[in-house]
Amino acid sequence: xxxxxxxxxxxxxxxxxxVAGAVSAISVSLSYRASFAAFxxxxxxxxxxxxxAVLEPLYELxxxxxxxxxxxxxxxxxxxxxxILDAGTRVLTDGTDENPLRGKRLxxxxxxxxxxxxxxxxxxxxxxxxVAGPVQATADRRLGYVVLEFSTARLDAEWMKHIRQTxxxxxxxxxxxSIAAVIMASRITRPIQRLTDFAxxxxxxxxxxxxxxxxxxxxxxxxxxxxxxxxxxxxxxxELKALASSLENQxxxxxxxxxxxxxxxSEFLATMSHEIRTPMNAVLGMASLLEExxxxxxxxxxxxxxxxxxEALLEIINGILDFSRIDTGKLELQTAPLDLRELLTAVxxxxxxxxxxxxxTLRLDYGPDVPSAIVGDEARIRQIIVNLIGNALKFTEAxxxxxxxxxxxxxxxxxxxxxxxxxGPGIPENDMQKIFEAFCQADSTAxxxxxxxxxxxxxxxxxAELMGGGIEGQSEPGTGSTFTFACSFAMAGNLVPG
Numbered sequence: 001x002x003x004x005x006x007x008x009x010x011x012x013x014x015x016x017x018x019v020a021g022a023v024s025a026i027s028v029s030l031s032y033r034a035s036f037a038a039f040x041x042x043x044x045x046x047x048x049x050x051x052x053a054v055l056e057p058l059y060e061l062x063x064x065x066x067x068x069x070x071x072x073x074x075x076x077x078x079x080x081x082x083x084i085l086d087a088g089t090r091v092l093t094d095g096t097d098e099n100p101l102r103g104k105r106l107x108x109x110x111x112x113x114x115x116x117x118x119x120x121x122x123x124x125x126x127x128x129x130x131v132a133g134p135v136q137a138t139a140d141r142r143l144g145y146v147v148l149e150f151s152t153a154r155l156d157a158e159w160m161k162h163i164r165q166t167x168x169x170x171x172x173x174x175x176x177x178s179i180a181a182v183i184m185a186s187r188i189t190r191p192i193q194r195l196t197d198f199a200x201x202x203x204x205x206x207x208x209x210x211x212x213x214x215x216x217x218x219x220x221x222x223x224x225x226x227x228x229x230x231x232x233x234x235x236x237x238x239e240l241k242a243l244a245s246s247l248e249n250q251x252x253x254x255x256x257x258x259x260x261x262x263x264x265x266s267e268f269l270a271t272m273s274h275e276i277r278t279p280m281n282a283v284l285g286m287a288s289l290l291e292e293x294x295x296x297x298x299x300x301x302x303x304x305x306x307x308x309x310x311e312a313l314l315e316i317i318n319g320i321l322d323f324s325r326i327d328t329g330k331l332e333l334q335t336a337p338l339d340l341r342e343l344l345t346a347v348x349x350x351x352x353x354x355x356x357x358x359x360x361t362l363r364l365d366y367g368p369d370v371p372s373a374i375v376g377d378e379a380r381i382r383q384i385i386v387n388l389i390g391n392a393l394k395f396t397e398a399x400x401x402x403x404x405x406x407x408x409x410x411x412x413x414x415x416x417x418x419x420x421x422x423x424g425p426g427i428p429e430n431d432m433q434k435i436f437e438a439f440c441q442a443d444s445t446a447x448x449x450x451x452x453x454x455x456x457x458x459x460x461x462x463x464a465e466l467m468g469g470g471i472e473g474q475s476e477p478g479t480g481s482t483f484t485f486a487c488s489f490a491m492a493g494n495l496v497p498g
């Protein structure tokens with residue numbers, strides 16, 4: 001890309017050339033017009049003088065004297081032809097001894113115009129200036145005509161010489177202007193270049209911080225403004241660094257406080273869960289012993305209600321305890337070889353509705369080529385599947401719940417997907433992500449009907465993440481939902497069913 005200096009030089013030279021060309025063209029044109037006008041006036045004066053000189057010889061038809069007068073004019077520089085005509089435009093003499101045109105009638109346009117207007121007429125034709133005019137004895141009597149032909153070669157030569165001189169002068173002016181343009185462009189762009197180099201050094205992170213001296217003109221004022229901006233930026237950078245350091249310290253302090261609060265909360269939940277589980281187990285044990293004593297029907301109902309309520313409360317306490325362990329990172333997975341097909345079969349058999357409650361059908365669809373011998377935490381896998389199936393059964397009033405297992409072996413690992421699909425009411429899309437959050441449920445009205453704390457799906461999701469997998473949900477309101485537990489397990493050797 002051309003530099004500013006090159007642009008200034010180029011623009012200056014172009015302007016000088018344009019102005020010099022225009023001035024030269026105007027000068028040459030005016031000079032030629034002035035020279036031609038002077039030449040034309042000289043020729044007309046010469047023709048008039050000849051007309052006056054041949055007035056008496058023309059009146060007396062003295063051809064010899066007319067030839068002498070014409071010869072004197074023909075000797076003038078540039079004269080090509082001098083003719084004296086009678087009143088009928090016939091040639092009397094052309095100034096030569098031979099006089100080959102004598103007696104011939106001329107019908108040249110300029111001669112006809114002079115004859116009609118009784119005035120002197122000039123015309124330029126093919127480098128020849130033609131002049132014709134009448135020889136008047138009186139105002140009413142015309143004796144003849146004078147016709148002159150003069151070459152403009154000398155005028156043209158002088159014009160070409162003038163053109164060459166003008167072009168030479170213009171070239172010298174353009175050359176001098178170019179030198180001046182280079183000097184001026186250097187002086188103008190030198191401070192700008194210094195400022196540009198300074199800005200480049202600042203951008204690269206090096207160089208001095210002091211703005212160079214760029215004079216007192218517009219560039220100097222620009223440098224002063226740049227210095228002000230640079231000072232302001234330095235001050236702002238210092239303030240930003242201080243603010244960033246302060247914010248970083250505040251974030252660290254608040255993060256430590258939040259982590260401490262979260263840890264305290266989790267430890268409190270774990271402690272309270274342990275403390276509550278001990279008397280709750282005692283309550284359940286005493287309720288079980290009470291049921292085995294001799295009770296009437298009403299007393300047995302009360303004892304059974306106490307036991308069921310205690311079991312529900314113990315389930316909630318265990319969920320809170322698991323959540324706090326996961327939240328504090330204290331939950332450890334116990335891995336061992338297991339048969340996934342048998343595990344899922346047992347879970348489905350356990351959770352299947354009673355035959356007299358056939359509003360919902362629960363079935364297992366285990367692919368024939370899906371690996372079943374894996375290594376994992378059997379209790380936690382069962383907890384995840386029980387939670388997914390339990391939620392599906394709770395929110396499905398009629399239809400079916402299907403546990404579908406797909407996957408493949410990849411070397412010594414099994415890539416498995418356990419999908420629980422129901423025909424329940426479905427979950428709106430904007431609530432799908434919310435149900436994975438702790439203590440949140442998609443529909444509080446339904447949760448009041450079926451119960452629950454909102455921790456089950458959260459715990460199942462975090463357990464899946466601890467195993468290196470995850471749970472994803474898909475749902476369409478009015479059609480049903482599908483929750484899929486996807487994970488990679490290590491393959492186990494042949495298991496002996498027991």
